[in-house]
Structures are given as C-alpha cells and as structure tokens.
Amino acid sequence: MAFLELHDIRKAYYLDKEAFPVLKGIDLQFSRGEFVSILGESGGGKSTLMNIIGGLDRDFEGQVLVNGQVLDHAKEKQLDDYRRAMVGYIYQSYNLISHLTVLDNVLIALDMTTLSREERRARALKLLDQVGLSEQVHKHPNHLSGGQKQRVAIARALASDPQIIIADEPTGALDSENTQEVLALLDNIAKDGKLVIAVTHSQEVADHGTRIVHLADGKIDGDQRLRPAYPIPAAPTVIKPKQLPATASYRMAFKHLMYNFWRNSLIMLGTAIGIFAVLLFSGLGNGINGYIQDQINSLTNPRSITVLKNPTGKRLTQDQVQSALMQNMAADPQSMVLSNGDFNRLAKLADGASVEKGNMIGGYRLNYGKLQQSGTNMTTWNKSVTASSIKHGHRPGNNEIVLTKQQAIQLAGPRSYRQLIGKQVKLSFNWVNKQGAPVAIEGTVRVAGLSEGASAGTTINYATMQRLLRQHDADARPNFAVFVAKKLSTVESTANQINNLRNGQNERILSAITVGSVLKTVNTYVRLASTILAAIAGISLLVSVLMIIVTMYMSVSERTKEIGILRALGERKKDIRRLFTSESIFIGLFSAILALGIVAVVSLILNHALYGLIKYNIVQLTVGNVIFAVVVAVIISFIAALLPARHAAKLNPIDALAAD
Numbered sequence: 001m002a003f004l005e006l007h008d009i010r011k012a013y014y015l016d017k018e019a020f021p022v023l024k025g026i027d028l029q030f031s032r033g034e035f036v037s038i039l040g041e042s043g044g045g046k047s048t049l050m051n052i053i054g055g056l057d058r059d060f061e062g063q064v065l066v067n068g069q070v071l072d073h074a075k076e077k078q079l080d081d082y083r084r085a086m087v088g089y090i091y092q093s094y095n096l097i098s099h100l101t102v103l104d105n106v107l108i109a110l111d112m113t114t115l116s117r118e119e120r121r122a123r124a125l126k127l128l129d130q131v132g133l134s135e136q137v138h139k140h141p142n143h144l145s146g147g148q149k150q151r152v153a154i155a156r157a158l159a160s161d162p163q164i165i166i167a168d169e170p171t172g173a174l175d176s177e178n179t180q181e182v183l184a185l186l187d188n189i190a191k192d193g194k195l196v197i198a199v200t201h202s203q204e205v206a207d208h209g210t211r212i213v214h215l216a217d218g219k220i221d222g223d224q225r226l227r228p229a230y231p232i233p234a235a236p237t238v239i240k241p242k243q244l245p246a247t248a249s250y251r252m253a254f255k256h257l258m259y260n261f262w263r264n265s266l267i268m269l270g271t272a273i274g275i276f277a278v279l280l281f282s283g284l285g286n287g288i289n290g291y292i293q294d295q296i297n298s299l300t301n302p303r304s305i306t307v308l309k310n311p312t313g314k315r316l317t318q319d320q321v322q323s324a325l326m327q328n329m330a331a332d333p334q335s336m337v338l339s340n341g342d343f344n345r346l347a348k349l350a351d352g353a354s355v356e357k358g359n360m361i362g363g364y365r366l367n368y369g370k371l372q373q374s375g376t377n378m379t380t381w382n383k384s385v386t387a388s389s390i391k392h393g394h395r396p397g398n399n400e401i402v403l404t405k406q407q408a409i410q411l412a413g414p415r416s417y418r419q420l421i422g423k424q425v426k427l428s429f430n431w432v433n434k435q436g437a438p439v440a441i442e443g444t445v446r447v448a449g450l451s452e453g454a455s456a457g458t459t460i461n462y463a464t465m466q467r468l469l470r471q472h473d474a475d476a477r478p479n480f481a482v483f484v485a486k487k488l489s490t491v492e493s494t495a496n497q498i499n500n501l502r503n504g505q506n507e508r509i510l511s512a513i514t515v516g517s518v519l520k521t522v523n524t525y526v527r528l529a530s531t532i533l534a535a536i537a538g539i540s541l542l543v544s545v546l547m548i549i550v551t552m553y554m555s556v557s558e559r560t561k562e563i564g565i566l567r568a569l570g571e572r573k574k575d576i577r578r579l580f581t582s583e584s585i586f587i588g589l590f591s592a593i594l595a596l597g598i599v600a601v602v603s604l605i606l607n608h609a610l611y612g613l614i615k616y617n618i619v620q621l622t623v624g625n626v627i628f629a630v631v632v633a634v635i636i637s638f639i640a641a642l643l644p645a646r647h648a649a650k651l652n653p654i655d656a657l658a659a660d
C-alpha cells in the first residue's frame, strides 16, 4: 500500500462564475523514502497540487489517502491536525517569520509537539547544527543569506518530524552552490525514510530525486523512476504532535511586541493617556469629595443635629427650615422659642449623648473703637461647632466671643486683624422681653478667636449670652437645641424622628438640620462633576480603543504572510485569534502600568503643589481605582482586538501565504 495516494484530483478556479480547470484528474501514489520531483510548465498547476497534498486547500474534487485513510478535506480541524502531524513545508521564498530569531523560527513548529521545553530546544539546536547554522541561531532572518534562510526553513520543516516534506521550488532563489547543498539535504531527508515532494522547473534539479512526475495541461503525462526509493528505517523516531498551547501564543505575542518596541511604546503611551485620564479623574473625584467632607466635618460635628422650632406644623426641607428661621427670627423671635417640654422630648430620644440649649440672634452690631460692623447671625457656642473651625485664638470662654476673619478685618484692618484677639468689642442687638416688647441689648465682650473658611460663623459663650439677656430683662429662653448622637450611623434616623415629633393637634413641632443632609447636597454636585469628568475620561478611553483597533488591523495586514506560515505549520484558527488578542491584552496591561506610573507622578506633583493651599491631598487613588483601571484596560484591549483577530483567523491560508 502506498503511503500517500491521490485519486482523480480535480480543481478549477472560478472567475465570474466561469471555470478555469487547473487539475483535470490526477492519480498518483507515493511511498516513504521517495524524493519525487514534480516538473511542468509555469502555470501548469504544480503549486495547486502541492496545496492539496499539504492539506492547505479544501476546495477540490477527488480523494487524498494517507496511510490508507481518507483525508476528509471538508473538515478543517482534521486538516489542521494533518498539517501539524504529517507535513513540513519548504518554500521558494523561505517564509521565515522576521520578528523571531532563527532558533525561535524552528521552535514554533516544536511548540506543537509533546516534547519538553529542554527537549524542544535541544532538537531545534541539533537540526540547526545539521543544516550548518549552529553559529547563527540567535540572528534574525534578515541578517542571513538566501542559502542560510532556506536551511532554517528546512530545519523548521523537519522539526516536528513530519513524514511528508513538500518543497515548492526550494532552490528557485539560490545560486548553484547553495542549490547543491539544499538538494543534498533533501536527499538526506528521503534517506531517513520520509516522503519528499519537490516542485521544480529545472530538469537538473529534478534529476537529483528518485522519481520525476511530469504535469502538463492539468494531467500527469510522465512518471519516471530514476532510482529505487530509500529503505525505511526499522524504528523511526516518533515525535507526537499536540495542539498549540495558549502559553506559546502568549510568548509569541510578547516577542512580537518587543520586536516592534518603539512603535508599540507609542501606542501604549496613547492608550495609557486614556487610562491615566480615568485614574486621575477618579482620584480627583475622591479627593474633592473627601476635602469637602473634611471641611464640613472640621466646622461641624457630624454627630450633631441642630434642632429648631417648626412654626408651620408641616414637614420642611432643610432649605425651608433655614429661610423660615431667618424670617421668624426677625419678625417674631418668640415663635422660635423651644419649651422645656420640647427639651424633655429630645432628651428621651434613643441614642442621644447630650442635648444642649442655645440662643441664636438675627441682626447685631459690633463696635471696636470708631469702627462698626453688622452681622446677620450669631449663635451661642455649642457642640455642633468644632474647635478646628477657629483658625486663630480659642473657643469663647466666659464673657468671650469668636468673630469671623472677615469681621475682624472690617474692625481692625487687613494687616492688624489678628491683634483683635484679646481686645474688647461692643456688642449690641435688638431683642424682645417676655411680653414681646422690643428691648435693646448692649454689652462688652472680649474677642477669643477668629473663625475662617466657607462656613465660618460668629459664636458667643452661652452663659455670657444668657447673662446679657437677663440683665436687660429680655426673653432668655433657648431658641435652638443641639442634639449629639452617640453614633454617626443613627444621625439621619434620629433627625427623622425629631422631624416627626408632633403636638396634640398632630402638628410637627421641631425641625432638624444635620450635616449629613448638607453633605448629601454637596455630594450630589460632586457626583455631577465626577460624572462629567468620567465622561471626558471615557471619551479619551474610546480614542484609545480605536487606536488599538487600528493598530491591530494594521498588524494583521502586515503579518498576513506570517498567518499563512503558522496555519501551514498546523496552527488552528483559534491559535491565530489568540495570537492577536493576547498581543492586544499585553498592550492594555502595559498601558495600564504606564498610566499608573504617570498618575502616581502627576498626583504627587498636584498634591504637593496644592497641599500648601488647602492642607489636603486633592488626588486620592484607592486600591479599587487601581484594580478597576487595570481590569478596564485589559477588557477594552481584548474587545478592541476581537474584530481584527477574527479577521486574521478567517484568512484563507493559501491566500495569506501568497501575500507580499
């Protein structure tokens, strides 16, 4: 039984539905140990026949039998396995992969065998030594002569120990000396018991083989045996094939990335800028949010709830409470008075650490020497105010007041405003007595400190305020309360309870103001700003994605021939797809690392530059942000590569090999 049989092989190419028959019924039988030369005029169909024998062409009629088994050319997977296990190719134009070294070019065929890493390397080096290239193994193909390139191709074709070697014009591009050497190598391969089929135009080359088959007009018109086939060795070495492992694709993708290092660096830089924008804006979002919280918390104790009388009886929003308070405080101060009953009810609420009484006045005047200043709101010092809101001096003790920096500047001038601390100022305001008649209040207080910042306020010692009011026979009953919760987590629910306290007429009696609800409003704006920033970052990320897509498409068209070579070696569509997706994932991953580096430097600079101004690190990246950026980078680079990789995998191996 012949090792390889061709039965009635027919093939036509179609141009606008018109058939151009190239092979018109080929019947041939080949045995191992033969060195067969296929001769014929140009365009006679020799390469077409080789593609069919080599399992690259699936579109033909007739049967190919290997070892008595029909090769089902309808099944692509079976042909992949056949090429991987059985066929080694040698081409006229060598078809080496330019970005791999000589050694790696041979190793790619060995990646699809069950040999261990060391065995693969040892075999590749041995084969390169046999073809006389042991000194050149670390060179890239473009540093070799034509003869040397063809010898690398022979070593690669032999690497996985295939039984059939197909050589399409193997000496076509070589001088006579190299031609002789290559022919001797091919003869040696046949001597090892392999089937060598070489296509040639040259009678001289054909005469070196054991048999010449002549092809003319799509048919065999001569089959001449020059000498007997070589005997087959008793126990041939068998190297078992296996499918390409994923790690081999990753390795190759990485090597390609490194080979085009500078070009890829630019692409990675471009992608990194997109990821950097995402990271920076997330970090800024965190920082601004944290800064605002910090500012508010430093001015106001977050566990405190300011409680006011609700003169409307209805539910009020925080804004309504503020404006109702202002109106009532001016028009009818007594409507805002909190009764002992109110305080008792507050004291009974769960989770209360303390309930404090406070007085708040609407309009007042301050006099220092000849200068006067009027203010709109002053409260007694209470637990909702934190000591850190006082930037100079200290909290108001007995007979003391804390002014805002602005007030101090108006009273003492921008240069010497701080010297106001410790000085006496005259405080005057209008209030009412218990009967509701107006009373003018006047007293002298010492400036204890100055508050500064967005929510800086004027505060006076509670006992001092009480004394001032009583001295003038004014109504000294408290008009606000400060409830401090034990836990931050219950502040909002307690505030709700306070808002829901009702009198006998089922009217709401109190309104609660918490810093949490102020924070909520602020956070809404911060979130809005963050969303806008995220959208900008998203756009730059989209540009990055498009860049990767374009790069990958360019890469596929540049590497079309390589795709053909890999398919001829037995790689599956899946392997080709993975080659490109993994390269893209590497780009994404390295871009993310680069972006992290850039954002680390930029945030360091920004934080350093702004710290002096705001005493806060304005860019704050969390581990979550970093993980998110890396994951997003990997996912988008994978998605970006899907279409180009699919396109690469779908290429017809014969067309890919024919690419320039």
Ligand SMILES: Nc1ncnc2c1ncn2[C@@H]1O[C@H](COP(=O)(O)OP(=O)(O)OP(=O)(O)O)[C@@H](O)[C@H]1O
Binding pocket: 013, 014, 022, 040, 041, 042, 043, 044, 045, 046, 047, 048, 049
């Ligand atoms: N993909 C294709 N589409 C259409 N026609 C094709 C295609 N490939 C080959 N042909 C035609 O089929 C014929 C046989 O081509 P083939 O390459 O097999 O010839 P060949 O004997 O190897 O020629 P050469 O010795 O010049 O390489 C030629 O006329 C060629 O133009």
